Amino acid sequence: MLHGKEGEAKQKAMEILVALGRIYGASRMIRISSAQIAGVSYKTIGDAGLEYLRHMAALGGRVEIPSFLNPAGMDTEQWEAMGVPEDFAKKQIEVLDAYATMGIRTTCTCTPYLIGIRPKEGEHIAWSESSAVSFANSVLGARTNREGGPSALCAALCGVTPMYGLHLKENRVANLLVHVDANLENKTDYSIVGLLVGKKVKKGIPAFKGIKPNETQMKYMGAAMAASGSVALYFVEGVTSEWNVSPDAEKITITQKEMDELKAKINDADSADLITTGCPHASISELEEIAEMLEKKPVKKPFWICLSRNIKDEAVKSGLAARIEKNGGTLVADTCMVVAPLERMGFKSPAIDSGKATVYLPTMCRQKVLFGRLEEILWK
Ligand code: F3S
Numbered sequence: 001m002l003h004g005k006e007g008e009a010k011q012k013a014m015e016i017l018v019a020l021g022r023i024y025g026a027s028r029m030i031r032i033s034s035a036q037i038a039g040v041s042y043k044t045i046g047d048a049g050l051e052y053l054r055h056m057a058a059l060g061g062r063v064e065i066p067s068f069l070n071p072a073g074m075d076t077e078q079w080e081a082m083g084v085p086e087d088f089a090k091k092q093i094e095v096l097d098a099y100a101t102m103g104i105r106t107t108c109t110c111t112p113y114l115i116g117i118r119p120k121e122g123e124h125i126a127w128s129e130s131s132a133v134s135f136a137n138s139v140l141g142a143r144t145n146r147e148g149g150p151s152a153l154c155a156a157l158c159g160v161t162p163m164y165g166l167h168l169k170e171n172r173v174a175n176l177l178v179h180v181d182a183n184l185e186n187k188t189d190y191s192i193v194g195l196l197v198g199k200k201v202k203k204g205i206p207a208f209k210g211i212k213p214n215e216t217q218m219k220y221m222g223a224a225m226a227a228s229g230s231v232a233l234y235f236v237e238g239v240t241s242e243w244n245v246s247p248d249a250e251k252i253t254i255t256q257k258e259m260d261e262l263k264a265k266i267n268d269a270d271s272a273d274l275i276t277t278g279c280p281h282a283s284i285s286e287l288e289e290i291a292e293m294l295e296k297k298p299v300k301k302p303f304w305i306c307l308s309r310n311i312k313d314e315a316v317k318s319g320l321a322a323r324i325e326k327n328g329g330t331l332v333a334d335t336c337m338v339v340a341p342l343e344r345m346g347f348k349s350p351a352i353d354s355g356k357a358t359v360y361l362p363t364m365c366r367q368k369v370l371f372g373r374l375e376e377i378l379w380k
Pocket of ligand 1: 070071110129131223278279280281306335336337338339356357360
């Protein structure tokens with residue numbers, strides 16, 4: 001591939017992988033079973049990104065392994081009704097077309113593990129969306145570095161990735177031991193813990209004692225740690241299959257007081273013009289919970305539940321979508337509140353129940369944020 005025997009696109013991709021391997025001291029390449037590629041929203045990649053993708057597709061780039069996409073900048077079926085500007089939509093469709101030409105599945109989700117893409121323990125993959133990376137490494141026990149969009153695309157085209165970092169067992173060791181002295185009742189509480197720990201551990205690996213999160217709660221906690229820090233792997237004693245803590249690990253305690261203070265600090269809006277959830281993308285069980293809440297009291301403001309197209313289709317089939325939409329919710333597929341062009345759609349202060357989104361909504365979307373558990377924000 002490096003010598004161009006399999007075409008120019010693969011040659012260019014392999015040059016990048018070899019350069020990365022040299023930088024990080026990889027001894028060799030390793031075959032991977034899947035790639036998840038970020039850099040899909042036109043808002044984040046712009047014209048330069050679109051040009052690059054078109055170029056690679058025109059050079060004949062075709063993926064070697066099952067490969068799928070992160071959220072795009074809009075719901076591909078209801079963008080018009082949602083008020084996405086037409087010029088943006090046109091470019092977004094071109095981005096998706098370029099990826100599709102290369103054989104990449106346009107799943108457009110940050111939770112591929114909710115639609116049956118669940119690599120097994122020890123399986124090597126190249127995923128790039130930070131919360132998906134965290135879930136794959138920590139909850140599923142797969143092995144991936146936190147790839148950038150371009151490096152994940154190169155890995156998809158070549159079917160390999162340089163063997164370094166979290167692909168090596170000896171690097172999967174926690175350097176921070178976390179005890180949580182607080183009452184964690186739901187996913188938002190876990191995401192506040194994630195924000196605090198991510199800030200503290202930065203690029204390191206935390207290990208938690210004394211908590212028993214379920215998959216949804218880990219999804220939220222991992223996403224927050226990957227946003228306030230760059231955590232790509234964590235352990236939870238008795239929950240994750242891996243538990244490997246350095247004898248020199250620093251010990252910290254997260255208290256209820258710290259959590260309450262952070263929550264108050266993040267809140268900088270009194271009311272919301274849009275209610276959002278599904279960061280990371282929502283599961284069927286989260287939709288069931290939402291349907292029940294809305295049946296008790298419908299929402300009046302626009303309420304986006306961000307999710308994958310597959311989960312939406314499943315919810316439509318089972319009648320769950322109708323129960324939510326009848327009471328004011330909108331199932332928004334393929335995109336999310338962060339990578340959609342909220343700032344161009346007239347929104348200024350969304351409410352959100354996810355710690356991760358509170359990091360990016362102010363910076364990437366110029367929004368003020370109302371933050372709390374779903375029951376605290378739904379009717380604000
Ligand atoms: Fe997913 Fe968007 Fe949140 S990509 S993790 S829903 S910021």
